[in-house]
Amino acid sequence: MRILSGMRPTGKLHVGNLVGALNNWVKLQEEHECFYFVADWHALTTGYDDTKKLRSNTIEVIKGFVASGVDPEKSVVFVQSAVKQHAELHLIFSMLVSVGRLERIPTYKEIKEEMNYKDLSSVGFLAYPVLQAADILIYMAEGVPVGEDQVCHVELTREIARRFNYYYGEVFPEPQPILSEVPRLPGLDGRKMSKSYNNILELDEPWESVEKKVLKMVTDPARKRRTDPGDPNNCPAWGYHKAFTTSQDELNWVIEGCKTAKIGCVECKRKLLENMKRVLDPIREKYNSFTDNDIMDIAIEGSRKAREVAEETMEKVRKAVNLLF
Ligand code: TRP
Numbered sequence: 588m589r590i591l592s593g594m595r596p597t598g599k600l601h602v603g604n605l606v607g608a609l610n611n612w613v614k615l616q617e618e619h620e621c622f623y624f625v626a627d628w629h630a631l632t633t634g635y636d637d638t639k640k641l642r643s644n645t646i647e648v649i650k651g652f653v654a655s656g657v658d659p660e661k662s663v664v665f666v667q668s669a670v671k672q673h674a675e676l677h678l679i680f681s682m683l684v685s686v687g688r689l690e691r692i693p694t695y696k697e698i699k700e701e702m703n704y705k706d707l708s709s710v711g712f713l714a715y716p717v718l719q720a721a722d723i724l725i726y727m728a729e730g731v732p733v734g735e736d737q738v739c740h741v742e743l744t745r746e747i748a749r750r751f752n753y754y755y756g757e758v759f760p761e762p763q764p765i766l767s768e769v770p771r772l773p774g775l776d777g778r779k780m781s782k783s784y785n786n787i788l789e790l791d792e793p794w795e796s797v798e799k800k801v802l803k804m805v806t807d808p809a810r811k812r813r814t815d816p817g818d819p820n821n822c823p824a825w826g827y828h829k830a831f832t833t834s835q836d837e838l839n840w841v842i843e844g845c846k847t848a849k850i851g852c853v854e855c856k857r858k859l860l861e862n863m864k865r866v867l868d869p870i871r872e873k874y875n876s877f878t879d880n881d882i883m884d885i886a887i888e889g890s891r892k893a894r895e896v897a898e899e900t901m902e903k904v905r906k907a908v909n910l911l912f
Pocket residue numbers: 591592593594595626629718719722723731732733737
């Protein structure tokens with residue numbers, strides 16, 4: 588199966604990206620032909636007014652991919668804006684979607700509300716999911732690893748593929764979302780992990796800082812005193828245990844100890860930190876071993892491979908639509 592997924596370069600990747608997406612990407616590359624990219628044009632839809640960090644953020648995101656185990660020898664790792672064919676396909680697709688359909692996509696309203704301090708009335712922001720459809724279909728991808736919130740974009744992609752095929756002949760497959768089985772990692776304050784909430788752990792976060800932040804992380808508010816019993820299900824630290832603690836005995840020790848107040852939160856978090864260290868140390872080490880030039884080489888080579896596939900699709904598309912000049 589051909590797989591494609593991407594992330595917007597809005598800043599350094601965090602541990603939530605690792606648990607929620609990258610671990611799954613790494614697994615998928617063993618069995619499938621995978622395309623993983625940085626959606627820098629998508630970042631413009633909300634970040635059009637300040638692009639100073641676009642290039643450095645793009646490099647950090649690729650660094651994060653590779654540090655997490657995405658292997659540029661196995662997967663095609665590339666940058667969206669280096670493959671101009673996405674923009675050409677986006678233009679053609681934009682004829683096949685109504686404005687009303689795009690206005691009704693849940694993410695459109697949600698992000699507008701979340702970022703109400705910003706003017707998001709542009710054509711570009713409205714058409715964000717059309718560009719995403721082009722990203723997916725230009726590689727004839729059949730599987731799209733995404734979070735729950737992005738399923739509506741894959742559904743739109745299927746509609747566009749159907750409509751294109753209906754008007755111009757069978758060209759595109761209808762891709763499926765691939766949802767990760769691992770639950771989303773909460774932020775350090777229990778809300779959704781997001782840079783704008785200042786509740787993240789960056790992928791290359793120094794260990795001393797991880798320790799400090801995890802020990803300060805919110806826990807079940809019922810455990811005001813050491814002797815008060817709690818419930819892991821009301822505790823963000825438990826979300827981290829589920830992601831990083833692999834031993835069933837240790838997980839049972841947490842549940843049992845928390846509910847009976849046999850263990851304290853500091854003890855619980857010390858155990859968690861032990862398990863996080865095992866995962867995060869090698870990733871940070873790898874992260875810091877790359878220079879920006881190493882990353883440029885990966886991006887250039889990956890984008891060259893991506894262009895070949897994308898151009899092949901566009902030749903079919905131009906022929907199907909009778910754009911032959
Ligand atoms: N919209 C995705 C996100 O915010 C990023 C993205 C852009 C993407 N193009 C894509 C994801 C194509 C999967 C496939 O997370």
